[in-house]
Amino acid sequence: MPDFGTVLWVAGGLLLAVVLWKVGIGMLRSVTRPLPDPPPPGEMRKISVRYRCDVCGVELKMTLAPDEDPPPPKHCLEDMTEVAPLYE
Numbered sequence: 001m002p003d004f005g006t007v008l009w010v011a012g013g014l015l016l017a018v019v020l021w022k023v024g025i026g027m028l029r030s031v032t033r034p035l036p037d038p039p040p041p042g043e044m045r046k047i048s049v050r051y052r053c054d055v056c057g058v059e060l061k062m063t064l065a066p067d068e069d070p071p072p073p074k075h076c077l078e079d080m081t082e083v084a085p086l087y088e
Contacts, residue, residue, distance in 0.1 A: 042066070051080035059083065 044064040051060045055076035062070065072079045 050083040052083045053080050054078060 044066060045068060047062060047065050047068060047070070049062045049065075049070070051062065051072055052058070053075040055078055058075060060073065060075075060080065062073075072082060074080070
């Protein structure tokens with residue numbers, strides 16, 4: 001007759017194997033899920049882009065735009081430059 005400690009080790013090992021299997025399958029399914037459909041034309045998208053005017057130094061954070069890569073806005077009759085985000 002097997003020892004009670006051995007039975008616990010085997011049951012724990014089997015439980016760990018089942019948990020790892022389920023987590024692995026869940027991760028693979030999440031990778032193969034298709035991307036969501038793009039919004040219809042004219043609908044705004046959420047973005048987070050910061051711009052700075054090279055002439056006067058004013059800064060702007062754009063949070064909504066019609067596409068993911070909008071053209072830079074103009075300030076002081078010049079295109080603003082994109083600023084790398086600090087910590088978000």
